[in-house]
Amino acid sequence: MSKALTIFLGPQHPGAPGNVAFKLVLDGERVVDIDLIPGFLHRGFEKMMEYRRWDMDLVMCPRICVEDPDHVELSYTHAMEQIFDIEPPEKAKYIRVIIAEFSRLASHLLWMMHFAGPIAARYATSWAIAAREEILKWFDYVTGHRIYHHYIFPGGVRWNIPGDFEEKTLKVLKVIEPLIKDLDRGFFHHPIFIKRAQGVGRLKASDAIRLGATGPNLRGSGVQYDLRKSLRYDAYGEIDFEIPHGEYGDAYDRALVRLREMYTSIYIIRQALEKMPYEGPYRWKLPPTLPIGEGIGRVESARGEFVAHIISAPSNPLSRSLTPYRIKFRGPTMPHLTTILKHIVANEEITVADLPILIGSLDPCPPDIDR
Amino acid sequence: MVFKAIILGLKYLLRKPYTRMYPYKEPAYTTEHTRQRHILRMDLCIGCRACQLSCPADAIKMYKIEGDYPKNRLKIFPGIDYSRCVYCGLCVEACPTDALIMTDYTMEHLITEDKATTLYSPLDLARPPETPYRITMSKDTWSPLPQAPPRKSHSG
Amino acid sequence: MSFNDELVSLLPPKYKGRLSITGSNTGKRLELYIDPCDVRSILKAVYDAGYNHFIGITVVDYPMENVFELVYLLSSIERNGELLAIRTKIKRDEPFIDSVADIYPLAYYQEIEGYEFFGIIFRGHNGLRKWILLDNWEGPPPLRKDIDTRQIVLEIFYGGKRYERPRQWRSLGGYSGLERGGENE
Numbered sequence: 001m002s003k004a005l006t007i008f009l010g011p012q013h014p015g016a017p018g019n020v021a022f023k024l025v026l027d028g029e030r031v032v033d034i035d036l037i038p039g040f041l042h043r044g045f046e047k048m049m050e051y052r053r054w055d056m057d058l059v060m061c062p063r064i065c066v067e068d069p070d071h072v073e074l075s076y077t078h079a080m081e082q083i084f085d086i087e088p089p090e091k092a093k094y095i096r097v098i099i100a101e102f103s104r105l106a107s108h109l110l111w112m113m114h115f116a117g118p119i120a121a122r123y124a125t126s127w128a129i130a131a132r133e134e135i136l137k138w139f140d141y142v143t144g145h146r147i148y149h150h151y152i153f154p155g156g157v158r159w160n161i162p163g164d165f166e167e168k169t170l171k172v173l174k175v176i177e178p179l180i181k182d183l184d185r186g187f188f189h190h191p192i193f194i195k196r197a198q199g200v201g202r203l204k205a206s207d208a209i210r211l212g213a214t215g216p217n218l219r220g221s222g223v224q225y226d227l228r229k230s231l232r233y234d235a236y237g238e239i240d241f242e243i244p245h246g247e248y249g250d251a252y253d254r255a256l257v258r259l260r261e262m263y264t265s266i267y268i269i270r271q272a273l274e275k276m277p278y279e280g281p282y283r284w285k286l287p288p289t290l291p292i293g294e295g296i297g298r299v300e301s302a303r304g305e306f307v308a309h310i311i312s313a314p315s316n317p318l319s320r321s322l323t324p325y326r327i328k329f330r331g332p333t334m335p336h337l338t339t340i341l342k343h344i345v346a347n348e349e350i351t352v353a354d355l356p357i358l359i360g361s362l363d364p365c366p367p368d369i370d371r
Numbered sequence: 372m373v374f375k376a377i378i379l380g381l382k383y384l385l386r387k388p389y390t391r392m393y394p395y396k397e398p399a400y401t402t403e404h405t406r407q408r409h410i411l412r413m414d415l416c417i418g419c420r421a422c423q424l425s426c427p428a429d430a431i432k433m434y435k436i437e438g439d440y441p442k443n444r445l446k447i448f449p450g451i452d453y454s455r456c457v458y459c460g461l462c463v464e465a466c467p468t469d470a471l472i473m474t475d476y477t478m479e480h481l482i483t484e485d486k487a488t489t490l491y492s493p494l495d496l497a498r499p500p501e502t503p504y505r506i507t508m509s510k511d512t513w514s515p516l517p518q519a520p521p522r523k524s525h526s527g
Numbered sequence: 528m529s530f531n532d533e534l535v536s537l538l539p540p541k542y543k544g545r546l547s548i549t550g551s552n553t554g555k556r557l558e559l560y561i562d563p564c565d566v567r568s569i570l571k572a573v574y575d576a577g578y579n580h581f582i583g584i585t586v587v588d589y590p591m592e593n594v595f596e597l598v599y600l601l602s603s604i605e606r607n608g609e610l611l612a613i614r615t616k617i618k619r620d621e622p623f624i625d626s627v628a629d630i631y632p633l634a635y636y637q638e639i640e641g642y643e644f645f646g647i648i649f650r651g652h653n654g655l656r657k658w659i660l661l662d663n664w665e666g667p668p669p670l671r672k673d674i675d676t677r678q679i680v681l682e683i684f685y686g687g688k689r690y691e692r693p694r695q696w697r698s699l700g701g702y703s704g705l706e707r708g709g710e711n712e
Contacts (some may be wrong), residue, residue, distance in 0.1 A: 038658065038659050039658065039659045039660065039661055039662070039663060042659050042660065042663055044669075044676070046670065047669060047670055047676055051677060052427055053425075055425075055461065056425065056426075056427035056461065057427075059427045059457065059459045059461065060427060078552060078553050078554070079554065081552070082550065082551055082552055082553075082554045085551070087552075123380055123383075126383075127383065129389075130389050133389050137400065140400065140401075140402050140404075140405060141402045141403075141404070142404065143404065144402075144404035144405050144406045144460075144507070144508075145405075145406070145458070148457075150459050150460070159404075159512050159513060162403065162404075182379060185375070185376075185379060186375075186376045186379045186380065187376075190373070190376055191373065192373070209579060209580055209604055210579060210632065211632055211633065212580060212581050212582075212631075212632070212633040223604065225604050225608070227608060230607045230608035231553050231608055233552065233553050283513075294550075294554075295550075295554050296550065296553070296554035296556065296600075296610070296612075297553055297554065298553045298554075298610070299553070305582070307582055307583065307600070309583075309585050309598070309600070311585075311587055313589075325587070326585070326587045326588075328583070328585045330582060330583040334633075334636060335633050338633075338636050339632045339633055339635075339636075369659075370659055
């Protein structure tokens with residue numbers, strides 16, 4: 001047998017998913033062991049947030065996950081509202097649901113770019129980014145910015161929606177839906193893609209739960225678990241939808257789950273537009289000092305479960321504090337790229353040519369690990 | 372099946388590309404809520420530094436300017452460093468007299484070839500831009516002012 | 528949310544009456560305070576009771592009371608996403624605690640983070656090292672409350688008091704503040 005070879009799939013590589021590096025141990029063509037080398041995107045958010053006031057912290061939050069920024073703001077907002085012990089108004093809950101679902105759509109379309117690019121299907125990349133451009137223009141119309149919105153705020157949403165909100169949103173959905181159907185027919189049911197992705201990287205349901213997987217990776221293995229249905233936060237309790245799931249657990253099933261989630265998101269947005277109350281307050285005003293308490297915010301982001309744990313304690317026994325005492329974020333990518341990847345590589349036959357499909361189907365977001 | 376995908380792709384061959392040739396051939400895409408360059412109204416500013424204390428990116432610095440401003444006894448006014456600003460709008464939200472407002476003008480403060488022109492003093496901020504612009508964020512973005520929060524009734 | 532009878536029956540008798548329900552909205556959770564020497568037995572009992580989805584370990588530093596507080600967050604998928612938080616306190620001068628990396632595989636990586644940011648040593652862990660902070664930071668563990676990272680950065684890179692832009696010596700095109708009236712203090 002040949003000796004084992006160690007090579008680096010470094011941070012500046014067209015096949016690597018962002019700024020992380022892997023250390024691979026190869027035996028011939030087969031990958032025997034894989035190790036993650038993070039730290040290229042460490043900006044020190046948890047320490048920086050202890051020096052700023054709690055409303056300035058919200059501006060720093062969406063920069064933690066670049067592809068899906070609204071769910072980070074939503075988890076921070078839930079934790080802050082548990083510390084202040086208030087509940088947002090009804091109109092704000094429905095607006096938050098619509099913004100979160102559009103953010104999930106934009107994130108899945110960006111996942112198409114990371115997935116179809118390394119396997120040389122560049123036509124799907126262009127179609128997906130063209131559809132995403134319409135969503136970013138819609139975000140500019142409602143919140144003012146294209147990618148980092150700073151719109152979901154503790155107490156509600158920051159300002160009111162424009163007058164023609166409903167017709168503009170329905171027009172955007174009417175433009176996007178044929179593009180997604182074209183992707184469905186032209187990429188996901190294409191025989192070349194099916195041949196490359198079926199049977200690669202099988203993950204069984206009991207292993208997925210034990211190793212800590214969340215989100216579409218867990219649902220692709222057959223477990224029907226979605227935080228939007230279990231915890232029913234914001235206005236998800238009043239909206240009626242089905243959770244898509246797979247059965248076998250390979251890369252093809254995980255990709256199909258994400259495609260069906262795109263259709264589910266469009267269905268949820270249409271229902272929320274009908275049920276939303278258009279009159280009423282959209283924001284409560286909160287005091288600048290924090291009461292003492294603790295809050296845990298859990299949301300279902302596009303990649304999995306995002307948790308923000310905020311502790312507010314007095315650092316000075318004589319006065320109330322303006323800044324939170326300790327903030328901890330746990331992103332969904334940490335179990336996916338460490339424990340699950342090691343388990344799949346050790347138990348299945350993965351060659352170097354299968355590695356882009358495998359890593360792409362797990363949908364990593366590298367800023368989540370380093371923060 | 373491969374043939375069908377090729378025919379599907381032909382319809383995208385003939386449409387216009389999505390790229391927007393900004394800034395030399397087309398203007399920027401702006402809406403009613405786009406937040407870009409600020410305007411400072413120097414006769415309303417009282418020099419309280421609330422904008423500097425609210426900036427998360429540490430982009431505002433106060434300058435001393437001589438002149439006839441009866442409301443501003445300390446004679447300090449804010450200047451913004453546009454290479455640090457993130458356009459969040461917390462300074463506009465903090466200003467008590469509506470002296471600092473935001474418009475949707477997107478040209479010279481960032482589109483430049485010389486980094487020195489991104490540091491704006493208060494007199495630069497007080498000069499309004501030449502091309503037509505819209506005021507997108509000021510005190511009446513939030514009027515009527517939001518109410519005090521109700522206490523959640525204790526349940527489980 | 529009600530008390531989980533299976534969980535209560537699997538706990539050792541010392542802790543049977545100490546579960547409590549706190550929190551609201553998405554943070555509604557069961558809480559349990561334990562001593563640091565019982566960490567392995569409690570987490571094994573909790574794993575058998577159905578809470579086998581590991582979320583994370585939060586470490587909080589209280590320098591005035593001289594303790595580190597660790598919060599283990601776990602959840603259960605069969606019971607529809609219920610959250611369980613297990614809290615212990617260890618001394619700040621001797622931060623040693625047992626590792627649970629063989630019961631929960633994801634705890635291996637969360638404990639590496641606890642070591643490099645706070646300096647806590649997990650007994651039985653064979654891979655404690657600087658993982659995220661490799662080549663980024665030399666010095667004491669940065670997230671402790673007595674390390675002022677902002678002052679360190681200001682002294683190394685900016686030489687003193689504030690994040691200043693360096694003075695521009697090239698031609699300014701008549702557009703900057705230095706030529707137009709406002710002056711630097």
